[in-house]
Amino acid sequence: MQPRAREGLVVHGRRSVLKTGLAGLGALSLPALMRLRAEGQLKRSGKSVILLWMTGGPSQIDTWDPKPDMPREVRGPFQTISTRLPGTAICEYLPKQAAMLDQFTLIRSVDCRFSNHEPNMVMQTANRANEPRTNPKARFYPSFGSIVAKHHGANHPGMPPYVVLNLKSRSHVAWGGYLGSQYDPFDGSAAQRLFALPGSLSMDRLQSRQHLLGQLDQIRREVDDSGMMQAMDRFSQQAYDLVANGRALEAFDLNREPKAVLDRYGPHDWARQALLARRLVERGSSFVTIDLSNHSASGTWDNHGDNIPPYGGIWNGLRPLLPVFDHVITTLVSDLKERGMLEDVLVIAMGEFGRTPTLGTQGSTDGRNHWPHVMSMCLAGGGMRHGQVIGASSRDGGEIANRPVTPGDLAATIYWHMGVPLDATYTDHQGRPVFIVDEGAPLAELI
Numbered sequence: 001m002q003p004r005a006r007e008g009l010v011v012h013g014r015r016s017v018l019k020t021g022l023a024g025l026g027a028l029s030l031p032a033l034m035r036l037r038a039e040g041q042l043k044r045s046g047k048s049v050i051l052l053w054m055t056g057g058p059s060q061i062d063t064w065d066p067k068p069d070m071p072r073e074v075r076g077p078f079q080t081i082s083t084r085l086p087g088t089a090i091c092e093y094l095p096k097q098a099a100m101l102d103q104f105t106l107i108r109s110v111d112c113r114f115s116n117h118e119p120n121m122v123m124q125t126a127n128r129a130n131e132p133r134t135n136p137k138a139r140f141y142p143s144f145g146s147i148v149a150k151h152h153g154a155n156h157p158g159m160p161p162y163v164v165l166n167l168k169s170r171s172h173v174a175w176g177g178y179l180g181s182q183y184d185p186f187d188g189s190a191a192q193r194l195f196a197l198p199g200s201l202s203m204d205r206l207q208s209r210q211h212l213l214g215q216l217d218q219i220r221r222e223v224d225d226s227g228m229m230q231a232m233d234r235f236s237q238q239a240y241d242l243v244a245n246g247r248a249l250e251a252f253d254l255n256r257e258p259k260a261v262l263d264r265y266g267p268h269d270w271a272r273q274a275l276l277a278r279r280l281v282e283r284g285s286s287f288v289t290i291d292l293s294n295h296s297a298s299g300t301w302d303n304h305g306d307n308i309p310p311y312g313g314i315w316n317g318l319r320p321l322l323p324v325f326d327h328v329i330t331t332l333v334s335d336l337k338e339r340g341m342l343e344d345v346l347v348i349a350m351g352e353f354g355r356t357p358t359l360g361t362q363g364s365t366d367g368r369n370h371w372p373h374v375m376s377m378c379l380a381g382g383g384m385r386h387g388q389v390i391g392a393s394s395r396d397g398g399e400i401a402n403r404p405v406t407p408g409d410l411a412a413t414i415y416w417h418m419g420v421p422l423d424a425t426y427t428d429h430q431g432r433p434v435f436i437v438d439e440g441a442p443l444a445e446l447i
Contacts, residue, residue: 408440
């Protein structure tokens with residue numbers, strides 16, 4: 001907006017400074033989203049997605065694609081357990097999921113080539129060029145959640161459409177990119193702290209900030225005769241209402257849940273985040289990602305070896321995670337089903353790649369390194385056909401044997417579920433259109 005250009009305004013005065021402030025205010029995520037909703041650009045339905053993002057890359061062999069007939073250096077230290085699906089076995093530390101595997105779909109042939117982490121981009125955007133180490137434009141490719149936020153929007157106007165919970169590092173998730181910062185995720189971790197209103201931020205103080213914003217708006221009106229600020233008032237007020245006393249405030253308050261429900265999910269932080277995700281989609285958010293990690297490095301599932309902290313190996317690093325994950329995903333899916341929500345909510349659990357088919361990488365005796373040749377993932381809900389295994393890996397779990405599933409296939413399946421047009425595009429910084437689905441189609445086995 002050229003705040004220092006002479007155009008009838010004082011150059012070194014409050015008005016020229018406020019022109020810059022106005023430009024910044026125009027980029028605020030929540031008011032911008034409110035405006036888009038008012039313009040009718042965002043369509044709503046009851047559909048939503050909960051992504052359990054297993055940050056770091058879980059081992060396919062030690063979770064959903066065991067290889068019990070291979071030597072120990074391949075099969076690892078875990079035994080297998082039979083499941084509700086005849087002839088299908090998974091890791092022994094996932095007994096709850098095994099007992100209800102007929103409600104899940106396992107995909108054992110995910111092609112995650114070029115995927116890396118810190119930042120975790122390819123598998124959250126479905127764009128193989130999204131590797132910041134080799135492509136400086138990678139950070140601009142928008143995430144699944146951002147695409148959904150733009151083309152579908154929230155299912156209720158008082159809720160943020162795309163939320164990330166338990167965010168340990170910005171590098172763990174993908175962002176709005178070319179779509180603009182208004183489609184970045186709403187940081188639920190920060191929101192939980194805000195909605196808790198600790199001593200440093202009372203409701204009176206929050207209201208005082210709103211009063212200050214009103215005073216600044218009154219000054220800004222002096223440099224705008226077009227009516228934009230009057231409109232901005234309305235959208236900013238809606239954003240404030242969302243934070244201060246709206247539907248989202250109630251959604252983030254876990255104390256409103258009955259004690260029996262809190263006890264059912266349990267005290268583990270991942271479980272509480274899963275409960276919060278259910279509350280968010282129940283009240284109108286359309287895409288919620290949970291960062292299933294305990295630290296801000298590359299992720300808790302990055303099990304390189306016990307001698308390579310903070311990751312740990314398969315036995316001491318991965319083994320303690322699996323019962324927690326088993327409880328989280330089965331409790332969430334069961335709760336959604338009992339509430340009649342599972343037909344509308346698609347639950348996805350995955351990381352950014354698999355792990356090497358042999359133990360002992362990087363000088364460890366018990367770890368597995370990154371392996372983008374193949375990975376496993378699971379899905380539930382969304383009104384799709386479950387109780388099946390899609391694809392297969394090779395005998396040692398190191399390559400895809402049949403039915404490769406690409407990041408584009410995953411994206412197309414998500415967008416199909418959410419009613420997002422598969423031929424939709426966004427524009428890059430040169431104004432060129434980019435398709436949201438590249439080399440992919442909805443998984444026919446599911447739909």
